[in-house]
Amino acid sequence: xxxxxxxxxxxxxxxxxxxxxxxxxxxxxxWFRKNSVWPMPMGxxxxxxxxxxxxxxxxxxSRFGSEVMRFSPRQSDCMIVAGTxxxxxxxxxxxxxxxxxxxxxxxxMGACASTGxxxxxxxxxxxxxxxxxxxxxxxxxxxxPEAVLDALMRIQAKIGTQPILQDxxxxxxxxxxxxxxx
Amino acid sequence: xxxxxxxxxxxSAARSAQAAAELQDMQGEKMVLNxxxxxxxxxxxxxxxLELDGEVVTKADPDVGYLHRGDEKIAENMTYTQFIPYxxxxxxxxxxxxxxxxxxxxxxxxxxQDKLPLRCxxxxxxxxxxxxxxxxxxxxGAFAMDTGAVTVFLLTxxxxxxxxxxxxxxxxxxxxxxxxxxxxxxxxxxxxxxxxVQQFCDEFEVSLAESETLLTRNRIWVDRLRDLAVxxxxxxxxxxxxxxxxxxxxxxxxxxKNQPYLCYxxxxxxxxxxxxxxxxxxYLVRMEEMRxxxxxxxxxxxxxxxxxxxxxxxxxxxxxxKITLPPKQxxxxxxxxxxxxxxxxxxxVNCPPGEIYFGHENPKGELGFYIHSRGGGVPYRLKIxxxxxxxxxxxxxxxxxxxxxxxxVILGSLDFVMGESDR
Amino acid sequence: xxxxxxxxxxxAKFGELISEPVEFRREISLKIADPQRIAEVCGFxxxxxxxxxxxxxxxxxxxxxxxxxxxxxxxxIVNGIEIRLKTDVNEEKSELPSVIGVWRTANWHEREIYDMxxxxxxxxxxxxxxxxxxxxxxxxxxxxxxxAGKPTDLPGVAFTRVTPMAGGPFVTxxxxxxxxxxEPRVRIPEExxxxxxxxxxxRGDNKAxxxxxxxxxxxxxx
Numbered sequence: 001x002x003x004x005x006x007x008x009x010x011x012x013x014x015x016x017x018x019x020x021x022x023x024x025x026x027x028x029x030x031w032f033r034k035n036s037v038w039p040m041p042m043g044x045x046x047x048x049x050x051x052x053x054x055x056x057x058x059x060x061x062s063r064f065g066s067e068v069m070r071f072s073p074r075q076s077d078c079m080i081v082a083g084t085x086x087x088x089x090x091x092x093x094x095x096x097x098x099x100x101x102x103x104x105x106x107x108x109m110g111a112c113a114s115t116g117x118x119x120x121x122x123x124x125x126x127x128x129x130x131x132x133x134x135x136x137x138x139x140x141x142x143x144x145p146e147a148v149l150d151a152l153m154r155i156q157a158k159i160g161t162q163p164i165l166q167d168x169x170x171x172x173x174x175x176x177x178x179x180x181x182x
Numbered sequence: 183x184x185x186x187x188x189x190x191x192x193x194s195a196a197r198s199a200q201a202a203a204e205l206q207d208m209q210g211e212k213m214v215l216n217x218x219x220x221x222x223x224x225x226x227x228x229x230x231x232l233e234l235d236g237e238v239v240t241k242a243d244p245d246v247g248y249l250h251r252g253d254e255k256i257a258e259n260m261t262y263t264q265f266i267p268y269x270x271x272x273x274x275x276x277x278x279x280x281x282x283x284x285x286x287x288x289x290x291x292x293x294x295q296d297k298l299p300l301r302c303x304x305x306x307x308x309x310x311x312x313x314x315x316x317x318x319x320x321x322x323g324a325f326a327m328d329t330g331a332v333t334v335f336l337l338t339x340x341x342x343x344x345x346x347x348x349x350x351x352x353x354x355x356x357x358x359x360x361x362x363x364x365x366x367x368x369x370x371x372x373x374x375x376x377x378x379v380q381q382f383c384d385e386f387e388v389s390l391a392e393s394e395t396l397l398t399r400n401r402i403w404v405d406r407l408r409d410l411a412v413x414x415x416x417x418x419x420x421x422x423x424x425x426x427x428x429x430x431x432x433x434x435x436x437x438x439k440n441q442p443y444l445c446y447x448x449x450x451x452x453x454x455x456x457x458x459x460x461x462x463x464x465y466l467v468r469m470e471e472m473r474x475x476x477x478x479x480x481x482x483x484x485x486x487x488x489x490x491x492x493x494x495x496x497x498x499x500x501x502x503x504k505i506t507l508p509p510k511q512x513x514x515x516x517x518x519x520x521x522x523x524x525x526x527x528x529x530x531v532n533c534p535p536g537e538i539y540f541g542h543e544n545p546k547g548e549l550g551f552y553i554h555s556r557g558g559g560v561p562y563r564l565k566i567x568x569x570x571x572x573x574x575x576x577x578x579x580x581x582x583x584x585x586x587x588x589x590x591v592i593l594g595s596l597d598f599v600m601g602e603s604d605r
Numbered sequence: 606x607x608x609x610x611x612x613x614x615x616x617a618k619f620g621e622l623i624s625e626p627v628e629f630r631r632e633i634s635l636k637i638a639d640p641q642r643i644a645e646v647c648g649f650x651x652x653x654x655x656x657x658x659x660x661x662x663x664x665x666x667x668x669x670x671x672x673x674x675x676x677x678x679x680x681x682i683v684n685g686i687e688i689r690l691k692t693d694v695n696e697e698k699s700e701l702p703s704v705i706g707v708w709r710t711a712n713w714h715e716r717e718i719y720d721m722x723x724x725x726x727x728x729x730x731x732x733x734x735x736x737x738x739x740x741x742x743x744x745x746x747x748x749x750x751x752x753a754g755k756p757t758d759l760p761g762v763a764f765t766r767v768t769p770m771a772g773g774p775f776v777t778x779x780x781x782x783x784x785x786x787x788e789p790r791v792r793i794p795e796e797x798x799x800x801x802x803x804x805x806x807x808r809g810d811n812k813a814x815x816x817x818x819x820x821x822x823x824x825x826x827x
Contacts, residue, residue: 048226050357053339057340071221089249123250144356
């Protein structure tokens with residue numbers, strides 16, 4: 001029988017006392033994770049310029065923990081799809097997404113990545129969520145760097161409420177089950 | 183009893199000679215390296231298939247089209263004004279320049295290029311030059327970052343933020359401005375804009391000097407760029423290069439001087455020319471162009487008709503109801519203006535049948551629009567002559583012979599943008 | 606030398622092959638009657654000074670025969686004069702000689718025209734698609750290809766789907782005489798007689814105007 005656990009920002013679980021220690025650890029792990037989200041900038045078009053501006057000194061994204069814009073998918077946490085995804089690019093994008101190790105998140109930045117934007121034509125994929133699961137959509141054409149930072153903060157909030165330890169090998173070895181799904 | 187074992191160890195020279203003999207059939211095989219489309223140094227989604235012999239590139243085949251969005255086909259389904267936002271996103275580092283280029287092209291088709299009010303022309307020139315500075319700054323910043331000089335990127339972006347502020351004050355948007363309209367501008371500049379431009383010019387000259395101290399006489403920078411990817415004059419002309427790439431090879435061709443449009447004929451500025459045609463020359467040409475742009479900006483600030491705040495209410499659009507939208511007060515009270523507004527919004531500017539080509543000196547090169555019209559407000563065919571597309575075609579010729587670490591340097595010196603190249 | 610003089614020189618050399626120079630908005634256009642001789646004409650143009658090929662464009666005269674028009678913009682860098690050469694290619698042949706031997710820049714231009722319109726260039730060393738991928742079955746800029754695209758699937762390479770147009774593109778038909786003819790706003794040329802007729806009517810179905818620029822005239826009233 002699984003009790004309904006409520007995962008809050010601080011991981012305090014009031015229903016099952018036995019989980020209290022684990023969820024505090026969860027909260028700590030989540031804190032580590034969300035303050036070091038390294039983006040994989042999939043900078044395709046104009047939104048990439050605003051993404052670069054978000055990484056530059058005025059709207060410094062590294063103060064949120066995204067210190068390095070790693071172009072290596074193996075070393076990044078969050079893929080920011082910035083720009084129009086064409087059908088020709090879609091295959092490469094999916095491949096790069098697959099190469100990213102779990103846990104990973106995706107931000108669809110701008111109108112073109114969210115829905116295809118104003119390019120309703122034969123060559124444009126109407127939204128990157130056709131090929132990768134998107135966590136946060138940012139509207140705008142291009143969105144201001146503040147909007148990118150807002151999206152990053154939403155991802156951080158999402159990470160903050162994710163159970164972590166329950167899905168690890170240790171937890172499974174100790175026969176502890178998680179109730180929420182990833 | 184200890185056992186004695188004889189072990190033979192040949193000397194290293196003999197070992198390597200033996201290995202070389204064994205590997206004979208493996209030598210000479212080249213490696214194919216796929217660079218891109220997602221790559222930090224390719225300035226957008228460019229894929230280059232490199233064939234390497236050790237570290238030396240033997241063949242380079244650029245593969246473009248990863249950002250092909252179908253602009254030309256979209257243009258056949260949009261009115262001339264509806265297409266302006268798409269022009270922003272061509273060279274997205276200098277959207278104001280693209281807007282001006284497109285508006286001038288349609289105005290050439292209409293035959294009203296010389297009817298543009300003078301204030302409109304001066305504002306457009308200022309927008310073009312600000313866009314030129316913005317694009318060159320980003321080109322320089324990304325180029326330096328790829329070569330290793332990361333500080334310059336942050337310095338140039340700080341200056342670009344100031345240009346974004348100016349663009350936002352004028353048009354409402356930082357990046358995708360859509361500032362011009364057929365026959366004029368979206369709206370006049372705000373009264374404090376010119377003062378901000380003047381302040382920007384003063385601050386920018388200091389910052390540019392700072393970036394220059396970091397790069398121009400830097401031993402590493404010069405060594406990496408000098409005598410690399412030399413493009414001779416004939417090759418540059420034969421390959422259709424334009425902009426700083428063409429002038430870096432010593433060809434004296436600048437559309438602002440040779441085919442003057444707007445009020446460039448009244449402004450004094452120099453055209454920077456290179457002598458050798460290598461990457462260093464192209465870099466120097468771009469730096470000098472930025473300084474000349476500041477010079478042009480200062481002259482415009484002095485000469486702008488109506489002054490900075492336009493107390494005399496000089497028009498910024500051609501006052502012809504068949505081309506530009508009439509003032510709103512008239513639209514809601516007068517029949518003729520209402521009809522003009524209706525026709526312009528629903529059917530678009532009625533262009534005569536015919537075809538024109540108009541080339542504009544964009545930061546990346548010559549951005550040309552070939553418009554073939556069969557009457558009406560929708561073009562029959564709009565071809566965008568993208569400078570980056572043509573500049574990229576020379577890669578297959580430039581890269582073979584250089585090392586793989588020279589590849590980002592060459593790409594940075596050609597300064598292309600994929601939004602324009604693939605349209 | 607001015608553009609008009611250069612045009613007259615070319616016409617004098619080739620005679621009947623070249624049309625009379627047409628001027629519109631201070632640009633000179635010449636029409637070349639036989640597309641197979643384009644490389645020859647371009648070679649001669651280069652020899653008299655047009656060393657810079659600005660642009661090569663293609664045009665789909667949908668509903669007309671010959672269907673294709675290929676447009677070359679030439680420029681002489683030393684004095685800045687420009688000229689436009691046009692040539693018609695009919696659909697059955699859809700092929701004309703490449704001018705890559707005259708200007709190397711024609712390489713990518715012709716690849717793009719092949720990709721977008723489907724016109725082949727004989728003598729081109731490497732005629733393959735450039736903006737779409739190898740194996741894409743259609744030529745997107747043709748007038749009978751819809752803006753929304755057609756579904757294709759090339760496993761391992763790319764796929765395309767039809768874009769939801771949601772009733773757009775929202776432009777009225779130019780040249781339709783009354784508001785009823787101008788609506789509805791979604792037109793598909795091969796299915797819509799009104800649209801085709803409207804376009805024919807707007808041109809005045811003037812055969813002399815087919816593919817040609819016309820001289821300056823008043824903007825036609827609706």
